[in-house]
Amino acid sequence: MAVKFYNFLIRKKETFKSLRPKQVGFYACGPTVYDYAHIGNLRTYIFEDILKRTLEYNGYKVNLVVNITDVEDKIIRESQKTGKSISDFVKPYEKAFFEDLKKLNIEKAWKYPKATKHIKDMIKLIAALLKNGLAYETGGSVYFDISKFKSYGKLSGLSARSGSAFGGKNQSRIDSDEYDKTSAEDFVLWKVAKNNEPLWDAPFGKGRPGWHIECSAMSMKYLGNTFDIHGGAVDLIFPHHENEIAQSEGATGKTFVKYFIEGEHLSVNGEKMSKSLGNIFNLxxxxxxxxxxxxxxxxxxxxxxxxxxxxxxxxxxxxxxxxxxxxxxxxxxxxxxxxxxxxxxxxxxxxxxxxxxxxxxxxxxxxxxxxxxxxxxxxxxxxxxxxxxxxxxxxxxxxxxxxxxxIKSEKIPVIVLKLVKEREKCRQEKNFTKSDELRKKIESLGWLIDDSPSGPKLKKN
Ligand SMILES: [Zn+2]
Incomplete structure (x- = not known):
């Protein structure tokens, strides 16, 4: 039977066709481990698990890659508050992420790559973008030039023209990993080293990767330049997924992903989860x-x-x-x-x-x-x-x-089963005084009896 998904790239449902027979390459944006995953994140992970299980039910082998973002703006900010190194800071949250998956019966992914273990792959990708003329260096950082990537905006529908950067000489740039969802701007690929921030050596100077390049590098490393499905939540469509497409396609010249499948938000009491409302819950x-x-x-x-x-x-x-x-x-x-x-x-x-x-x-x-x-x-x-x-x-x-x-059912003791049998016999013989006595005896042993049309049913009291 054909499997249909709503592909966000074309904004409609279409029949799923895998690139390789009966095999699916599937990348899902994983957690940024600076806190426990909230129930909105968990809803997304459950939806991705259902997607994987559905494909498996249809006989596909699914290679699911879920990244662990262990270096990023929020992690650095929060770890600095505690005075811990980032690796010490993220450890308990990473552990909690896997505990949550288990409790929610989410099946294991094929790979869980960590960003800090793939810096070289990110540097290679940035170098390719510089070589292709889609990125530029300034002040020790490297930025993606969205005006040079003609199909920028194809996923979000946000035209690069709506941003101030398009084709202009005074390009506006953004350094933070997350930014305004309505303005397309040149975004950072490599951030120049700052005081007390973790840094790595790169041909363009010491620094650290931007968040978006992490996902492009890790997805293509394990699934190839073109793969079947990219999953996530709608709030990642812009800028994160849009930027992933630009970086990957800009570097390889090939289609990055065939199907973008995005899950909707979860609200709490009809409101968006936020710190100020105190309605951010975790498992x-x-x-x-x-x-x-x-x-x-x-x-x-x-x-x-x-x-x-x-x-x-x-x-x-x-x-x-x-x-x-x-x-x-x-x-x-x-x-x-x-x-x-x-x-x-x-x-x-x-x-x-x-x-x-x-x-x-x-x-x-x-x-x-x-x-x-x-x-x-x-x-x-x-x-x-x-x-x-x-x-x-x-x-x-x-x-x-x-x-x-x-599901574990309570084992019914032999003595109770015997009494139930005896009681049934009394009921058939219409000896209700005796059958009532037996019912009380059964109850005193901690079991309730329900006389249903198909016979007596026992329930633990
Ligand atoms: Zn991602």
Whole structure:
């Protein structure tokens, strides 16, 4: 079945065609390790994981590269406040990043290159841009000359003409890694050494790389000059991704990336996360309030990745409740499948149809809300037998990643099972006094009994 994605380069959905048969090169902008990842970042990582899993579900081998930005303006600023070296400063945040991924059941990427280990690759790229006449040196720093790169703005739609730099003699330049989202300016590739900043030797003088060149260098090093997918969040489209395209295509003369796939923002109580509002949360904040990290993954699945997701504690609670209900239902299905195992022909046909539906949703630009709704339909279905239900759930979870195959059910003690059997017999014989006594006995052992139409069901009290 064809997989379709919304490609930001052409601003529409198109059928995905990999450069190499059944293999995908996928680069995703990773964390800048100056703080814990906030839930907005985590939403992006979950969306990228779903994208990877969807491709794998379709039989592709995915080479995912996620960089670790361990030298950049914010890192330098924050590390200087603490008086630590940047490598000591970033270490705990880098560790926390990997812990978060594990808790959110995000599959491991193929490579996690670190910026400080790829300075030589960045220098090479800057040298190529200088050679191609797309960059210039001034005051010990090197800048990209956007007026020389004709297709600058092709991703963001922001014309270089809207900036003051275009074609003018008085080019305006920007030194910071992040800047105004509406003005196109010559941006820094190599920053001249300043007091107390980490620095490396380069042919154009001692200094350090700009943030944008880091991603161009690390992505092409592992995935080649042209690769399939670049992922990230919409706030990275300009200037970061736009600059990546300019640097890479300017240096190699080849198309950088075929598909740019960008995830939408997460807001908190309808507002943008910001320090001043005190609404920047990370996974540790959620766990401190006794939330399961996978409840946040569940919440992320309830909204399409290209829609805004409004985070509230209530919405997280609703997701946690839904996830718990789902787990309980799966335990029941697991227990029931031991009793009924025959699969009828009509169930086989229905199973095939449901699998196709699931594929249709995920392959339609990752429509996870519909895939999740289908999962619930299966859980509640009265037409499917438990074994078929369970197999479908586990199959879908390869993409959903809610760890549904690893739910541990409480082991019911033999004595309780015996009492339940005895009670059933009494009920059949209409000896309700005795069956009530047995119910109380079962309860005193810590188990609740629910007489459903399909027989008694036990739940830990
Ligand atoms: Zn990046």
């Amino acid at each position: 540790r904040d959620l766990e401190a309030k006794k939330f399961d990290p996978l409840a946040f993954r569940y919440l992320s699945l309830t909204a399409h990745y290209r829609s805004k997701l409004n985070f509230t504690w209530e919405s997280l609670q609703a997701s946690q409740n839904a996830l718990e209900k789902l787990r309980e239902a799966i335990i029941e299905i697991k227990n029931e499948q031991k009793q009924h195992s025959d699969i009828l022909e009509n169930v086989r046909v229905l199973k095939k149809h449901l699998s196709k539906e699931f594929e249709k949703y995920i392959n339609d630009d990752l429509d996870m809300p519909r895939a999740l709704a289908l999962l619930w339909e299966i859980v509640k279905s009265e037409k499917l037998n438990p074994k078929t239900k369970y197999n479908l759930i586990i199959d879908f979870d390869k993409v959903l990643g809610l760890n549904l195959g690893k």
